[in-house]
Amino acid sequence: MLLLFLVVSLCGHTQTVHSDTSNVEWIKVYFNMPADYSVAQPANMSNSNVDLVGTLESLIGSAKHSVDLAIYDLEHIRIGEALAEAKQRGVRVRVVTDNYNRTDAKEIDSTMWAVLREADISSIDDDGDVYNADGGIADYSLTNSGADMHHKFAVIDAKSSSKQDDVVWTGSTNMTYTGVYNTNNTIIIKDSGIAEAYLQEFEQMWGGDDNLPNPDRALFHKDKKEVSNHYYYVGGTKVEVFFSPINRDGTKPSIMKRLVEVIREESQHDVVFQAFAITPFIPLSRTIWKRSATGEISLNGAIDPMFYYRYKSKGDIWASREAKLSNRLILPANEMRKLHHKVMLVDANHPDSTDQGITIAGSYNFSKNAEVNNDENLLIIHSDYITNQYYQDFCGVIRRAQGKAPIPSPPLDSEKWYTVKEVSDGSQFAVEIAPGFQYNVRLLGVDVPRLYAGRDSSEYYSAEAAEYMRNLISGKKVRLQGPTREVPNTRYGAFYAYITLKNHDKTISLNKRMLRRGLGDFSNFLVQHPDSVNAFKKYVKEAKKKKKGIWKQSEKVGKRYLRAKIVGLQAKPSDAFPININTADEALLDLLPGVGPAYAKRIVTYRKKHGQFIDIDQLQNIRGIGPKTLQKLRPNVVIE
Numbered sequence: 001m002l003l004l005f006l007v008v009s010l011c012g013h014t015q016t017v018h019s020d021t022s023n024v025e026w027i028k029v030y031f032n033m034p035a036d037y038s039v040a041q042p043a044n045m046s047n048s049n050v051d052l053v054g055t056l057e058s059l060i061g062s063a064k065h066s067v068d069l070a071i072y073d074l075e076h077i078r079i080g081e082a083l084a085e086a087k088q089r090g091v092r093v094r095v096v097t098d099n100y101n102r103t104d105a106k107e108i109d110s111t112m113w114a115v116l117r118e119a120d121i122s123s124i125d126d127d128g129d130v131y132n133a134d135g136g137i138a139d140y141s142l143t144n145s146g147a148d149m150h151h152k153f154a155v156i157d158a159k160s161s162s163k164q165d166d167v168v169w170t171g172s173t174n175m176t177y178t179g180v181y182n183t184n185n186t187i188i189i190k191d192s193g194i195a196e197a198y199l200q201e202f203e204q205m206w207g208g209d210d211n212l213p214n215p216d217r218a219l220f221h222k223d224k225k226e227v228s229n230h231y232y233y234v235g236g237t238k239v240e241v242f243f244s245p246i247n248r249d250g251t252k253p254s255i256m257k258r259l260v261e262v263i264r265e266e267s268q269h270d271v272v273f274q275a276f277a278i279t280p281f282i283p284l285s286r287t288i289w290k291r292s293a294t295g296e297i298s299l300n301g302a303i304d305p306m307f308y309y310r311y312k313s314k315g316d317i318w319a320s321r322e323a324k325l326s327n328r329l330i331l332p333a334n335e336m337r338k339l340h341h342k343v344m345l346v347d348a349n350h351p352d353s354t355d356q357g358i359t360i361a362g363s364y365n366f367s368k369n370a371e372v373n374n375d376e377n378l379l380i381i382h383s384d385y386i387t388n389q390y391y392q393d394f395c396g397v398i399r400r401a402q403g404k405a406p407i408p409s410p411p412l413d414s415e416k417w418y419t420v421k422e423v424s425d426g427s428q429f430a431v432e433i434a435p436g437f438q439y440n441v442r443l444l445g446v447d448v449p450r451l452y453a454g455r456d457s458s459e460y461y462s463a464e465a466a467e468y469m470r471n472l473i474s475g476k477k478v479r480l481q482g483p484t485r486e487v488p489n490t491r492y493g494a495f496y497a498y499i500t501l502k503n504h505d506k507t508i509s510l511n512k513r514m515l516r517r518g519l520g521d522f523s524n525f526l527v528q529h530p531d532s533v534n535a536f537k538k539y540v541k542e543a544k545k546k547k548k549g550i551w552k553q554s555e556k557v558g559k560r561y562l563r564a565k566i567v568g569l570q571a572k573p574s575d576a577f578p579i580n581i582n583t584a585d586e587a588l589l590d591l592l593p594g595v596g597p598a599y600a601k602r603i604v605t606y607r608k609k610h611g612q613f614i615d616i617d618q619l620q621n622i623r624g625i626g627p628k629t630l631q632k633l634r635p636n637v638v639i640e
Contacts, residue, residue, distance in 0.1 A: 023164060024164060024190060025190055025191045025234045025235045026189075026190045026191075026234065026235065027187065027188070027189050027190075027191075027234055027237060027239070027381065027383070027386060028047070028187075028188045029046070029047065029171075029185060029186070029187050029188075029361075029386055029389055029390065030047045030048075030050040030052060030055055030171075030185065030186045030187075030188075031046060031047065031048045031049075031050060031184075031185050031186075031389075031393045032048075032049065032050055032051070032052045032173075032180060032183065032184055032185075033048065033049070033183045033335065033336070033393070033396060033397070033408055034048055034049060034396050034405070034408060035048035035392040035393050035395070035396045036392055036395035036396045036398075036399055036405075037392060038395075039388070039391055039392055039395050040388065040389075040392050041384070041385075041388045044385060044388050044389065045392070046388075046389035046390075046392040046393060047389070048392070048393065048396070050186075051180070052171075052173045052179070052180060052184055052185075052186045053076055053078055053079065053173075053175065053179070053180055054078075055169065055186050055188065056079060056082075056154060056169050056175065056186075057078050057079060057082045059154065059156050059167060059169055059188070060079070060082040060083060060085075060086050060154070060156070061082055061085070061086070062156075063086050063091050063156050063157055064091065064157055064160065064165070065091060065092065065157045065158075065159040065160040065165065066091060066092040066093075066094075066155075066156070066157055066158055066159035066160070067083065067086055067091055067092070067093045067094070067154060067155075067156055068094050068096075068154065068155040068158060068199060068202045068203075068206075069083070069093075069094070069095050069096070069153075069154045070095075070096040070097075070149070070151040070152075070153050070154070070201075070202055070205065070375075071095070071096075071097060071151065071152055071153075071154075071174065071175055072097070072098045072101060072148065072149060072150045072151060072152055072174055072363070073097075073098065073101040073174045073175065073176050073179075074095070074097055074101070074112055074175050074176075075108045075109065075112055075174075075175065075176040075177055075435070076175045076176060076177055076179070076180075077111060077112065077115065079175045080111075080112045080115040080116060081115060083095070083115075083116065083119065083121060084115055084116065084118070084119035084121065087119045087120060087121055088119065092159055092211055093119075093121045094122075094123075094202070094206055094211070094213070095116065095121060095122075095123035095124075096123065096124055096125070096126075096149065096151070096202065096205045096206060096213075097123060097124075097125045097126075097149065098125060098126055098148055098149040098150070099125040099126050099127035099129065099149070100148070102125055102129075102131075107435075108177070108435050108436075113131060116131075116133075117131070117133055117134075117135055119133075120133040121133060122212055122213060123213070124205070124206060124207070124213035124215060124218060125149065126142065126147070126148075126149035126205070126220040126221065126375065127140060127141060127142055128140030128141065128142035128215040128218055128220075129215075130212075130213050130215055138215065140215045142215070142218065142220060142223075143221075143222075143223060147220075147221045147222075147245070147369075147373040147374050147375070148369075148373070148374040148375070149205070149220060149221075149374070149375045150363050150365075150370070150374040150375055150376050151201075151363055151375050151376065151377055152170060152171060152172065152173055152174060152175075152363045153168060153169060153170040153198055153201075153202075153363070153377055154168070154169040154170075155167075155168055155195055155198045155199050155202060156168075156169065158195055158196070158199045163192035164192075166192055166195035166196075166199075167188060167189065167190050167195065168187075168188070168189045168191070168194055168195050168198050169186065169187075169188050170186070170187050170189075170198070170362060170363070170377060170379070171184065171185045171186040171187045171361065171362070171363070172184045172185055172186075172276075172340050172341055172342050172343075172361070172362070172363060173185070173186050173340075174340075176436070177434040177435045177436055177437060178337065178338075178434065178435075178436045178437045179340070180434075181336050181337040181410055181433070181434070181437050182335075182336075182337045182338040182339070182340040183274075183333070183335045183336070183337075183338065183339045183340055183341060183397065184340050184341065185341060185343065185361060185390070185393065187361060187362075187379060189234060189239070189379075190234075191232065191234045191239075193229070193232045194232050194234065194239065194241055196228070197228035197229060197230075197232075197241050198241075198377070200227040200228045201224075201227070201228065201243050201377065204218075204219045204220075204224050204225065204227060205218055205219065205220055205224075205375070206218065207219075220375060221245060221373060221374070221375060222245055222246070222247050222248050222372075222373075223247065223248065224243070224247055224252070224375070225247065225251065225252075226247070226251045226252040226253075228241065228243070229241075230242060230253070237381065237382060237383045237385075237386075238381075238382040239379060239380070239381050239382070240258070240379065240380035240381075240382075241377070241378075241379060242255045242258065242364075242377070242378045242379075242380075243375070243376065243377050243378075244364060244370055244371055244372075244374065244375070244376040244377075244378070245370075245371060245372050245373050245374060245375070245376070246371065246372055254371065255364060255370075255371060255376075255378055256282060256283055256284055256371045257283075258380070259284045259344070259360065259380075260283050260284055260287050262346060262358060262360070262380060263284070263287050263288055263291065263346065264287060264291075266346050266347070266358055267288075267291065267296075267297050267346045267347060268297070268347055268350060268352070268355055269297060269298070269347050269349055269350045269351065269352075269355070270297050270298040270299070270300070270346075270347060270348060270349045270350070271288050271291070271292070271297055271298075271299050271300075271344065271345070271346055272299075272300045272301060272344070272345045272348055272391070272394050273288075273300075273301040273302075273343060273344040273345070273366070274301065274302050274333075274339060274341035274342075274343045274393075274394055274397055275301065275302070275303050275304070275307075275339075275341065275342060275343070275344075275365070275366055276303075276304045276307065276338065276339060276340050276341065276342060276365060277303075277304070277307045277365050277366065277367050278301070278303060278307075278318065278365075278366040278367070279366065279367045279368055280311060280316040280317050280318055282366065282367065282368055282371070284366055285317070285318075285366070289317055292327055292328055295326075295327060297327070298327040298328070298349075299327065299328045299329075299330070300328070300329045300330070300394075300398070301318070301329075301330045301331070302330075302331050302332070302333045302339060302394070302397045302398060302401055303318055303330065303331075303332060303333065303339070304332075304333055304338050304339040304340070305332045305333060305334075305339075305614050305615040305618070306338070306615050306617040306618065308331075308332035308333075309332065309610065309613075309614070309615065309618045309621060310618075310620075310621055312610055313606070313610055313618075313621040318330050319332075329398075331398065331401040331402070332401065332614065333397055333400070333401050334400045334401045334403070334407060334614075335397065335400065335407065335408075336407055336408045336409065336410060337437065339397065341361075341397075342361065342362060342363065342364055342365050342366065343359070343360065343361045343390060343394070344359075344360040344361075344366070345357065345358070345359055345360070345387050345390055345391055345394065346358040346360070346387075347387075348387050348388065348390070348391040348394070349391075356382055356383070356384055357383065357384045357386075357387030357388065357391075358380060358381065358382050358383075358387060359379075359380070359381040359383065359386050359387045359390050360378065360379070360380050360381075361378070361379055361381070361390070362376065362377045362378035362379050363376050363377055363378070364376040364377065364378040407493065409439075409490035409495070410433045410434075410437070410439055411487075412433070412480060412487050412488070412495065413487075414479070414480065414481045414482070414485060414486055414487045414488070415479070416479065417477040417478065417479050417502055418431035418432060418433065418477065418478055418479070418480065419431060419432045419475070419476075419477055420473045420474060420475060420476055420477070420478055421438050422438065423466070423469055423470040423473065423474055424440075424451070424452070424466075424638050425448075425450055425451035425452065425462060425465065425466040425469070426448040426449060426450075426451075426462060426464075426465025426466045426468065426469040426514070426519060426520070427442060427443070427447075427448035427449070427450050427465070427520075428440055428441065428442050428494060429441055429469065429473060431478060431480070439493075439494070439495065440493055440494035440495070441478070441480060441494060441495045441497060441499065442494045442495070442496050442497075443496075443497070443499060443510065443511045443514060443520070444482075444483075444488065444496040444497050444498055444511065444525075444526060444528060444532075445498075445511055445522060445523055445524075445525075445528050445532055445533065445536050446511050446514050446515060446520040446521075446522070446523060446536070447520055447521045447522070447523035447525075448462075448465050448469075448514060448519060448520040449461045449462035449465050449519075449520070449550060449557075449558075450462055451463065451466055451563065451566070451567070451580075452563075452580040452583060452638065453560050454560070454583060457560040457561060457562060457563060457583075458560065458561060458562075458563040458565075458566035458567065459558065459559065459560055459561075459566075460550065460553070460556040460557060460558070460559050460560075460561065460566075461519070461549060461550045461556070461557075462566055463566050463567050464519070464549070465514075465519045465520070465549075465550075468517070468519055469514075469519075472501070472503075472510075472513075473501055473510070476501060476502060476503060477501075477502040478499050478500065478501050478502070478510070479499070479500040479502075480495055480497035480498075480499060481497060481498050481500070482497065482498070483498075483527055483528050483529040483532070484529065489526055489527070491526065496525070496526050498511055498529075498532065499511060501513075511532075511536070512535070512536075512539060515536055515539035515540055515543060516539045516542065516543060516548075517543070517548060517549055518543040518544075518546075518547075518548030518549025518550055518551050518552075519549045519550065520550070521540060521550070521557065521558075522536045522537050522540045563584070563588060564585075564587060564588065579591065579592060579636060579637055579638070580637070580638050580639065581603060581607075581613055581616075581619070581637050581638070581639060582607065582612040582613055582639055585604070586600040586601055586604055587600075589603055589604070592633055592636055592637065593632045593633065593636060594625075594629045594632045594633065595633070598624075599622065599624055599625065602622050602623060602624070603619070603622055606621065606622055612639070613639045614639060615639070616630070616633070616634055616637060616639060617630070619633060619637075
């Protein structure tokens with residue numbers, strides 16, 4: 001057992017580095033997407049493809065004394081149930097959340113808060129509102145409540161009298177249903193000193209160390225004080241701990257300033273980053289851009305497409321020509337859903353054995369808002385071991401961004417029934433994999449005419465196929481299976497499946513139905529069951545003989561026509577939707593709700609200037625299209 005205080009000089013001022021009284025200390029990091037193990041150091045393969053919800057769920061399940069959870073968005077029922085079970089075991093459970101996310105998805109949220117209420121768990125949000133176990137809400141309005149309580153951390157067993165028990169869970173992962181499909185990371189630290197720092201941050205927001213929150217003493221955002229140390233050793237690894245934002249009296253250190261110091265003083269060879277957002281004009285961005293401009297370091301990064309294309313539309317550095325030249329390579333990510341990391345690595349590729357890699361990670365987005373408004377936490381870990389694990393994850397993201405590795409598909413249960421949410425046309429629809437997350441489906445072995453066949457064209461009979469499909473399956477349940485009842489294969493962001501439709505008290509083979517009605521031709525794309533191949537060819541032969549559907553004019557099958565001719569400019573919007581915003585002309589875009597001729601022209605102009613949309617959220621880059629208009633557009637547009 002060792003208690004050590006090291007006084008070191010750092011950028012002209014002294015800092016006390018704290019070791020603590022815990023005997024067992026370690027850091028473990030986890031990732032939920034495939035890594036590139038080719039860059040792994042010996043015996044250092046990263047923990048990839050991990051259930052990140054499970055990392056927190058298991059820690060809550062093992063808690064013996066206390067669970068203190070500060071989470072931006074709490075939706076996932078597994079965590080709610082784990083908290084309830086912990087409370088039933090006699091564990092003290094306290095929860096701090098963001099005010100906005102208490103009610104952003106009413107059904108999901110009401111389920112979560114009912115679970116906590118029934119378990120006698122109280123919580124407080126950053127507006128000071130207290131959600132009591134009896135169902136009552138004490139309404140407060142704290143100063144600066146418009147900022148985000150953006151933390152994602154938990155302190156486990158800080159109430160224990162033993163320093164050997166407490167653990168910190170943190171990283172970029174929200175406990176939402178969509179969070180597990182976003183590209184995220186989780187950090188777990190066994191160290192009593194760091195646990196104490198996170199506990200002090202939590203109790204400022206909770207309003208004290210009692211079992212119940214105290215809104216009269218609760219402090220969030222700029223009202224928080226500097227209460228914790230910043231420099232620790234976990235075993236032999238130096239770890240820096242910071243919380244934002246800068247407070248009103250300036251007594252808390254600037255995270256941004258510290259990050260700039262790290263880049264200037266520690267980076268000798270390279271900087272890489274994975275960022276949901278990285279604002280171009282902040283000091284951190286300017287510093288890494290300038291250092292890479294002089295050739296001192298190489299600079300590589302991946303940015304979530306929503307923000308990357310915002311930067312591109314504004315001509316910012318991250319999407320400029322210079323961002324892909326010489327010693328720089330900055331790319332838009334190409335993930336299953338969002339790239340949600342807030343990660344920067346320093347000297348991950350250093351050739352000097354005396355040098356050391358540094359990992360910067362947490363909930364802190366690289367933005368001004370994170371610096372001066374939001375509650376955030378950030379770790380700076382001085383460790384080759386940890387940095388290399390993050391680098392393996394980074395290289396996996398880059399390979400997918402370059403098209404050198406497949407995009408992961410969401411896990412699917414081939415015996416489960418999924419709700420149909422959006423029907424693009426007769427050839428594709430989306431199912432709800434989890435609340436708030438939809439994924440595309442296509443019919444295995446069936447080639448259905450497409451409304452969106454490139455440019456402004458549609459294939460013959462596509463409007464009729466789309467109308468039939470929409471009327472048949474919208475809002476119903478389907479089961480998706482591969483050639484031998486297993487999970488179907490994915491290509492191009494869609495499951496190719498044998499689809500069973502649940503229609504009232506009977507089931508329908510959708511693939512069979514489309515072929516027998518003459519609404520598609522047989523396709524030999526991907527592996528199929530031999531019996532299905534024979535049966536499908538037989539159905540096509542029968543439909544041709546009876547001249548059903550597309551076979552009424554078989555000479556037109558597969559031919560393309562102007563979409564306006566197929567759907568008709570006077571057609572009802574539902575006959576034309578969803579519209580491919582990458583190929584539609586102004587006349588077709590004009591049919592979209594809330595668009596009209598002026599916005600249609602802006603969409604086409606934007607597309608010509610910046611290239612094709614790769615995310616529907618990019619429509620917000622169009623002048624005049626905000627969140628409300630985007631909400632109307634989302635079910636009516638596609639980007640394939």
